[in-house]
Amino acid sequence: MSKLAIVYLSTQGSTKMMAEAIAQGAREKHIEVDINNFYEWDPADVVQYDAICIGSSTFYYTMLEPIAKFVDKLIEIGIDGKIGAAFGSYGWSGEAPVKIAEKLRNAGVDVIDPVLRIQYIPNEKDLAECIRLGKDLAIKMKKK
């Protein structure tokens, strides 16, 4: 069975809300999902997953440093050929998901375009977009 890993880092919970809605969308399409804060993940486990969805809020015009290091570890282990997506809450510039997607793409991941960015706390409509991304990931995983 195809499996999706959702990894996030969220300071106030907005990116976490997005992650949970993405997981809901994928589960509604009967994909097995493991979702956790990045520090509860062992990067080595990435080999078990067909798709990786990574989220960070934007701080000082980029992704949070621990997520950058985490993604670099995934790349070292090898994520070439997997399906991917990037997401995150932001305030005014929102670079983090764009930079995550760039790192993943450069490592050979087939990243869903565009990345999903939500300003501050997601509302109902924003969460529906996150659920949609989860479904899109599931559809892409099933096609593979």
Ligand SMILES: Cc1cc2nc3c(=O)[nH]c(=O)nc-3n(C[C@H](O)[C@H](O)[C@H](O)COP(=O)(O)O)c2cc1C
């Ligand atoms: C110290 C600090 C720096 C921030 N820098 C940026 C920034 O450069 N660009 C931006 O779009 N948002 C910035 N933000 C806003 C956060 O990305 C925003 O509050 C986001 O909703 C936090 O999501 P989270 O709860 O998932 O961490 C900053 C917030 C703080 C507190």
